[in-house]
Amino acid sequence: TQLLEQSPQFLSIQEGENLTVYCNSSSVFSSLQWYRQEPGEGPVLLVTVVTGGEVKKLKRLTFQFGDARKDSSLHITAAQPGDTGLYLCAGAGNSGGSNYKLTFGKGTLLTVNP
Amino acid sequence: NAGVTQTPKFRILKIGQSMTLQCTQDMNHNYMYWYRQDPGMGLKLIYYSVGAGITDKGEVPNGYNVSRSTTEDFPLRLELAAPSQTSVYFCASTLTSGSRSAKNIQYFGAGTRLSVL
Numbered sequence: 660t661q662l663l664e665q666s667p668q669f670l671s672i673q674e675g676e677n678l679t680v681y682c683n684s685s686s687v688f689s690s691l692q693w694y695r696q697e698p699g700e701g702p703v704l705l706v707t708v709v710t711g712g713e714v715k716k717l718k719r720l721t722f723q724f725g726d727a728r729k730d731s732s733l734h735i736t737a738a739q740p741g742d743t744g745l746y747l748c749a750g751a752g753n754s755g756g757s758n759y760k761l762t763f764g765k766g767t768l769l770t771v772n773p
Numbered sequence: 774n775a776g777v778t779q780t781p782k783f784r785i786l787k788i789g790q791s792m793t794l795q796c797t798q799d800m801n802h803n804y805m806y807w808y809r810q811d812p813g814m815g816l817k818l819i820y821y822s823v824g825a826g827i828t829d830k831g832e833v834p835n836g837y838n839v840s841r842s843t844t845e846d847f848p849l850r851l852e853l854a855a856p857s858q859t860s861v862y863f864c865a866s867t868l869t870s871g872s873r874s875a876k877n878i879q880y881f882g883a884g885t886r887l888s889v890l
Contacts, residue, residue, distance in 0.1 A: 749816075
């Protein structure tokens with residue numbers, strides 16, 4: 660059983676379109692992170708959300724943490740080919756566990772076609 | 774500006790061979806981690822270390838061993854390689870604080886792609 664479920668698993672869109680990626684769980688997390696991974700590289704942190712209901716913006720990317728701290732979403736506006744990559748969500752501190760051990764979702768592979 | 778460095782980048786092993794995946798970080802981070810990433814499966818934690826001399830099992834530790842003799846280095850050892858260990862291995866590190874609300878920014882290496890044939 661996957662603790663963090665990401666959807667969709669694959670997403671292929673045209674440049675300029677908007678998209679939303681979801682990360683859902685039945686567990687409460689003290690914080691949730693989004694990473695982006697390019698081929699042949701390790702994941703790179705995009706954002707950390709720690710407060711229920713929190714919304715963070717990073718240029719064209721908007722991240723939201725659910726009120727109950729069980730889910731999160733990533734919305735990209737006007738996607739560009741440079742946004743192509745594997746987007747991973749990762750949660751910490753579920754069930755009172757360590758804030759320094761992350762549980763990763765399976766990822767959403769995004770392809771933005773020019 | 775090295776960050777987390779992993780060697781080798783690629784390796785092919787025969788079943789039953791052993792090898793050590795090297796990981797070093799120059800950021801004076803106390804926590805270090807080893808993950809494996811299989812296609813469509815995200816990252817699974819193999820082992821982690823909270824500081825020199827202290828290691829603990831993660832979600833998928835079987836078939837692996839680690840040691841942490843220094844703050845900088847955290848090697849991962851495969852003693853008897855099996856085809857099920859074919860994967861991409863990532864090392865990561867983070868600097869922790871005492872606050873539960875502290876952000877856990879994990880910095881990853883570029884990975885080691887291992888094939889066991």
